[in-house]
Every structure is written in C-alpha cells, then in structure tokens.
Amino acid sequence: MSRSTEPLIFELSSPGRMGVDLPACDVPSKDLGEVIPEHLVRSDSPDLPEVSEVDVVRHFTRLSRRNFGVDVGTYPLGSCTMKYNPKVNEDIASLPGFTSLHPLQPVEDAQGVLRLMYELEQFLCEIGGMDSASLQPAAGAHGEMTGLMLIRAYHRARGDAGRRKILVPDSSHGTNPASAALTGFEVVEVKSDSRGGVDLDDLKRLADETVAGLMLTNPNTLGLFDENIEEIVRIVHEAGGLAYYDGANMNAILGICRPGDMGFDVMHFNLHKTFSTPHGGGGPGSGPVAVKEHLARFLPVPRIKKDQNGSFYLDNDCPDSIGKVSAFYGNVGVCIKAYCYIRQLGSEGLSSASKHAVLNANYLLARLREAYDVPYDRRCMHEFVLSAARQKKAGVKAGDIAKRLLDYGVHPPTMYFPLIVHEALMIEPTETESLEALDAFADAMLKIAEECEKDKDKVLSAPHTTAVGRLDEVRAARKPDLKWSRD
C-alpha cells in the first residue's frame, strides 16, 4: 500500500446536496414563529456536510479500507483478547425482534430479551463462580467502578466508615486505580515479587482496617497465574476487606478455575474480550458485574427477575441498591452476542477456547524467547510479556519494533504495558489463530530482531507500507487540531 489520504467528508461537500430523501410533511404546517420563540430558533442550519448518498458510501467504504481489523489479520494485543468475532452473532443481534424494542415498553413485550438477559446473568455467575449479576455496566472500566461502589456500599451498611483505601498491584491495568479514585478511594500500590506475583509480605503490611478491598486479576497482566491467590484473598478477608477480580484475563481460565472459588467477592467480565463480541474500533463493549450473595442487594437497579409463572420483569424495588450506572439496562445488543457465543460453545467449547489460548501463547513464547528478553521466566497463561531491552541497547525501542511489524501485515502487540517491565511488548494471540498465523507472526518478530542488529534503520523509519507514515504525535498534542472548520 502506498501513501494516500482520504479527504474529510466536509471537503467532499457541495452546497445543496443531500444524502437522503425524506417525505413531505403530511400534516398542516404551522408557522415556526408560532410555536418556538424566535430567539430560540437557529438562524442557519448546522455546519454539517452536504453530500449525495453515493459520496457518503464511497467515503466511508474507502475509510474502512484504511483500517485493520481481526478480519484482516492477526491482532496479538495483550490484555485485549482480540479473538475472532462470529458472524452468526452479528446476524442474530440485528434481528428486528431485538433491535426494535424500546426500553420503556411494557415487559410483556420484551419477554424474549429479558429471558436472554436473565440466562446470561446465570451463565456468567456459573462461569465466574458467583451468585448474582448485573449487565448494566457498559464497559470493563464501568464494571470496575460499579464493583467498587458495591464494596463501598457493603462497608457503609456495616457501619464501617474507616475503609478509605483500595489496594492495586503495581502491574495493574490503569483503569483499576482510576476507577478506585473516581469512586472516592485512596489508591495504594502493592509491589510485585520477583516471580511477578503479588508480594505477600508487602500485602500483609498494607492490609489493615483502613482497606476496603484489593483489586486483582489472575492470571495477572504479565500473563502469570499467581499460585498464592487463595492466600492473597485470605489476607484481605482477614483484614476485613473484600476482594475484587478484574475479569479482563478470563480467557485463560474458562472452565479451568473460577474467581468465585479463589475467594473473590465481586468481579466484572469484559464481554468484548472473553466472549467474542467485537471491539468496534474502540467500543461498544460490555462490562457486567457478578457478586457473591452478600453483595447482591447492592447491585444496580432494575434487577431482572422471574415471577412464579415464569415471566420476567424488571424490579426497581431494591432499597439497598447503589442506584443506576446507565440510563437503561446495559449494552443489550452486545449482551445478545455474548449469549449466542456461550450457547454455541457450551462448557466444552469454552474450556477448549481457554486451553488453546494458553497453548498458542506458550508456543509463541517458545519461538521468541531466544531473540527477546523474557522478564519472568515461568510458564505463561494466555498472554506473555517480552522486553525489548536488548534491542534498546542496539538503539531500537519497543515502539519502533511495533511500527516495523505493521510492514509485515500484523497488528503490533500491546506496548509499554505493564509499567513494571522496561520496553514491554505484551502478546496475546487468542485461541482463534491457527498455527500458520502464529508462525507468520513469530517469523516477523524474529526477522525484526535480526534487523535490529544488522539493518536497524529499516526498523527506525518504519512503517513503510501503510497508508501514512509515522505520525507526529507531539504536534497533535501541542497544537491540538480536533475538528474541521470552514476557514
């Protein structure tokens, strides 16, 4: 692909063009001035494009071709679980029986979708080892915030106002401390030990009566399963705190083990990671929360319930609920896809997904461990972290390697995360990549490692074959140009 630009839709405009045909007004029209005070009427129409339908379709079609998705190639982004998005789920979620439901219609009209949502809550509880769930949070971070609110409500109800702190590991995803701060907690970092797990001594030192809870994911952001997990949760519980599980890495353990069995009190799922719903270029996702019984009464309203006749309804009468975190019931359109995925795979399919996800990651690690530094030399789970420290000595950074991978037709892995690893490259292939795809990715990484030694200019000046070259991000931040303007 050679360099090219696509004009902005505004630059394709011509005064008077329109991309829709609307019917004429079929009711007697009133004079605008009669119904709206003049000073509240727009003096001219908003500065939107003026293009024909053909131009709109061509423009956005061309833009789609300047975008890389899982349907184009391998996307080994650590912590994102970029697995294949089943097409049947897209079709089902688009059925008019689902898409045309207004959220405020009487529940009698929505029995199908309410049943689906009720069952999905149950599936998620079974998969997570929990008792009750809510599909209301719209994304993972939203679920985290909700879970932390549940923890706060729990302590408040116990009359314990002194629990101001949330503990997070230094390897945690940024949303963990951000969600804690947004929920009014003080964030305290727990160190990781040399094996990459939680430092038990540091945890014991920090876990006291001012701690409301600990946020953790297991396997962690390094892709490592912490064998001390039961002890970790016990320490937190003994100090009177609750344990929150960040479900971003569930793809490693489906049907293998469950956060609820590890002792966690509350967790969230990322349906757009583990349960195959598409990432959509950044969203929509869905971040349902699930809890043990002692937190169920605090869940957001409305709760989806089943009456004695087997009919489903929305229960707003939950006096201990934290309230609402979304206007309605969550990203239902996304939940439908996750439901389909779980129904199609069943227990065996889900376990198989995890097993193959872990197999794929370990295979790549085996192929790459000679050429790159491996900060934690242990068996990894569904993802692993490499360090480009060796390459940095040769003058090439992780970011440069990522840009060179683009020339090989692969989306780069996650860079510079987790923060505790220098020049980190976090790789998560997922189970939907074939052996050939894995080998192609490994071959590209090995070739680039060689280039770093012998021909590093090629890496430093990458990417060469993409629609645009390396972009000036400093300029974008210092001189922000965030919208088109007529002049």
Add this chain to the structure above:
Amino acid sequence: MPYIPHTPDDRERMIRTIGIGDVEELFDSVPQSLRLRRPLDLPPALSEMELIRELEAIASENKGAQHYVCFLGAGAYDHFIPSAVNHIVRRSEFYTSYTPYQAEISQGILQVIYEFQSMICALTGMDVSNASLYDGATAAAEAAIMTLNRSGRKRVLVSELVNPHYRAVMRTYLSQGLAKLDVVRSSGGVTSKDDLQNLLGQDVACFVVQYPSFVGTIEDLSVLAEMCHCVDASLVVIADPIALGILRSPGDLGADIVVGEGQSLGNPLSYGGPYLGFMGAREEFLRYIPGRISGATVDREGNRGYVLTLQAREQHIRRERAYSNICTNQSLNALAATVYLSLMGRSGLRKVAELCLQKAHYLADRLTGIRGVSLVYDAPFFKEFLIKTPLPADRVVAELRERRILAGVPMGRYFPDMDDCLLVCVTEKRTKAEMDNFAERLGEIL
C-alpha cells in the same frame, strides 16, 4: 470446536516446540484445590444452525416498536435510520478493529472520529468534542465531574426536569464522595428562577439542565447561563441532537458543556443499548475532557493523518490521578451517527427536525381536542409533550396497547402527583393516518 482451528497434528507440533508432553501441563501453576472438576453447568453446545433456530425463537417472543405504532420517547427514540448506515457499520474492517492506538493502520476509524467530533461541535456550538462516552446519562455525570475537577468546588445542581434516569446515574456517580447534588425545582415546565437563584452559590460547580427537557419543553438557556456565570458556575446542557437541527445551539446561548444521547442519530432502539453519549465543551475544558480524542497531524512525509491525542489525560497514563476512568467508548455507534449526519447533512437534519416539530404539534392539537385531555404546560415544545387525561395514564396506555398503539410513557413512576400524565413523543416516522387513529382510539376509551 467452533472458531478453534487446531488439528491434533498442530497440537502435537506445538507441545513439542514448547517442550511439554501434554497440553494439561500448561495449567500446572493452577493449584489442584482450585481446578474445576466438573463441566460448567451451561446448556449443551449448539451448532450454528441450531443456534439460529433457538435465537430466532427468542427474538420472536419480543414485540418491538415495529409491531405497534410507537409514541414512546423519554430518552430513546424511534427515528428513521437510512439504509446506508448499517451497510457501513457492518463493514468488518470497522467493527472487528480495536482502539486505534496504532494510528498508521487505523486511519479509517480515527478519521471517522475526527469527523464525528467536528459534527458534534457544529451541532452544539462548542469548541472541542471527544470520541464518545457510554450514553447520555453517563455523559451528564462525566460533565458534572469535569466542572468539579476544574473549579475545585463541591456542589452540583440539576434541574428536576432532567431525565430521571440520568439524575439517578448522576446521583450514583456523585455520591461516592465527589460532591453534593441538589435538585432545582421547576414551575410551568421550565426552571424556577427563584429556586435556582436560592441554590446558586460560590460552592456550585455547575447547573445541569435538559434541552428540550424530559417533559418536552423548551426554555431559554441564556437566562440560566447568565445566572450561573454570575457565580462562576458552569452551565451543562443535555441536548437532543435532532432538536439541534432547528433550535439555537446551546453554545450560542451560553452553555459551557453540552452532552446528550446520540441514539437518535442512526442507532436502533435495541432495548436500551448500546447507545451513544456525546460531549462538546468550551476550549478551557479541553484538558479535563474524559475519554479518547482524535487529532489531526502530519506524518514524516507531510501527509495528513489522525492520532489519538492528549492521551496523558487518560487512565492508562494518569492511573489514579485520571479525571475519569473511561477506556472503551462507543466507537461503532459514533460511526453510525457520523454516517447518519453525513447522509442527512445540514438540510436533511433540519428537515427531520421540522417534521418532528410539525407532527408533534399536530398530534397535540388532535389529542387536546378530545374532551378532558389537556396539555400540562404552556411552554413551547419540540417532539415530546405532556398531556393530562381523565383516566390514569397507566390505564390509557394499557387500553391503547390492545389497539396496537404504544401511547406514551406514564409519568406516575417518576413524579408522584402525575399519575394522570402521559409523555407522548412524535418522530418523523409517524404518519397523519397513525396520529388520527391514535386520537380516535383515545377518544373512544375516554
């Protein structure tokens, strides 16, 4: 196994490369005490054919808005979605892509977001916008938090005419120790200036108001803006984007931040989600805006391109000092909105708004022509209006549902003394015949 391509040969090669004897060894680090010793208790797996049959049955148990004639609003709207929108949204280069952190191969979605931001600024009269938030309710909560962060103040005022679901979300967000939330009363369908004046003070970060309001009424925001600015408080406006095709922009009337629900712009009703929160703000709020922002720049050869910018605001860099925790946004819904607004264009959006306005006023006239039915407020309205009926609104709704009409949203569940009030919404999709039928059926049951 569906979506898992490995053959036994593949697995054999892979375990040999890794240097183990069996895939099971990969789970050695999971303590035996934690290993699940039974299958998950889930329904048996389905083939794709069986899945389709099962889900089509579930879908057919629902009776959506197309099964009735829909006059429901209250935060979710049955607007026309031009066919081209879904053809673009279903292109898998868009929907199977991730957040565009690797800008060079994500120019498509980054440019879409830049165009979306531009359109939101054009509609709202604001200087800067972002790549979207979860929905209108959380956007309102995030806007209030922005004003708290920037001003250092600790109180937020919200009009009682803001959507009650949105107020509930704001209350949940703010009650985590962030700020005190006070409700400003209304009078005659608009903000009570006396009540607002009493509640405004040097400790107030913002006043949040809806335009048009939850009950459909339109009020002069410039008066409210002036009152707020007198005490250095911000005016946050929750706006209906369709209404902005015809109403003066909140920016023009003195608003500081404008948020709202973009579902009306090319996104289906979908039983409440996924929806689309949008946000526009004045320049001085730029560094406090939550979420992703796409910015234009150039590459080393001078070609124009787009990147996610000002990322140091966000959680992956600031962690606990982030002003918001948002990570995922509603990209695909924003794409739908951008395509919708491109197809509509400046004249199309205005036309849709005019159709909504004229049809709503026509229906209001027809309904209030029935004995005992009256408009609750004198204030001007756009596409929703509140009527009072001699029978309880729940009864009216139930009876009309038998006649395949979703008559409106009863207000009794939101406002205690309004059991006889019904919020009716008319979009451009409603025909004269449908509206005449509504009036006739209502006349029959009353």
Add this chain to the structure above:
Amino acid sequence: MANIPDGLRYTKSHEWVKVEGNKARIGISDYAQSELGDVVALYLPKVGDSVSQGDKLAEVDSMKTSEVIYAPVSGVVVEVNSSLDESPEIVNEDPYGEGWLVVIEMKDSSELDDLMTAQEYSKTIEEGA
C-alpha cells in the same frame, strides 16, 4: 548532564525556586523536563489560590506521562504563566527562564531553609533521584 544553576533553590521533587523579595518564582528543573520528555499540557492553579508547602500545586502532562508538581513553599498564587497554554514546549526549551510556572507570595520565608542548594540537588540526581 543536566543544567542546575546556582542561585536557585531546589526540591527533591525537582521544582526550582527563585526568590524575588517576598515572592517565590517556581518552575521545574532541567533534569525534570528531560525525564518528562515532550511537555504537552500544564494544569496550573488560579491566581488567588492558597497552597501549603508540599501540597499539589500543578500538574504537567507529557507524551508518555503525567506528573504532579508540588508547592515548595506556602503562600498565595499571585502570577501564573499563561503563555504555556499555547506553547507548553517552552518548559522543555527554557525551564529556568520563560518556562516558569507560577509565582507565589510566601507566607513564611523560613520554609526556604527546607530546600536544597544547587550542589545538594545535583548530588541527589547523581545518586539516582
């Protein structure tokens, strides 16, 4: 080698202070701007804000990180460098001159004794700040 001019006072969190009568002009050191990388945004206090020594005074965002700037002394903010709004890069280009951030009217000038000299600050950087 980072530039550490004499005549200024320094904190271990890399702020510098230039005493101007009963006022303190404050910025971040050359070492700090170099560690930050390209500065893209500053969150400065408002004129009239009161701060205590050690409080958060301001925030600085660069391309890869965001850091807090702490008040080296207590007092009231009397001037703020608003040219950094348009041109945050001045902090990188001229950290001790045009890249100043804030001027505080000091409440208690004896607090200056808590701060380091150029030599002391230089030593802490060498030892691995």
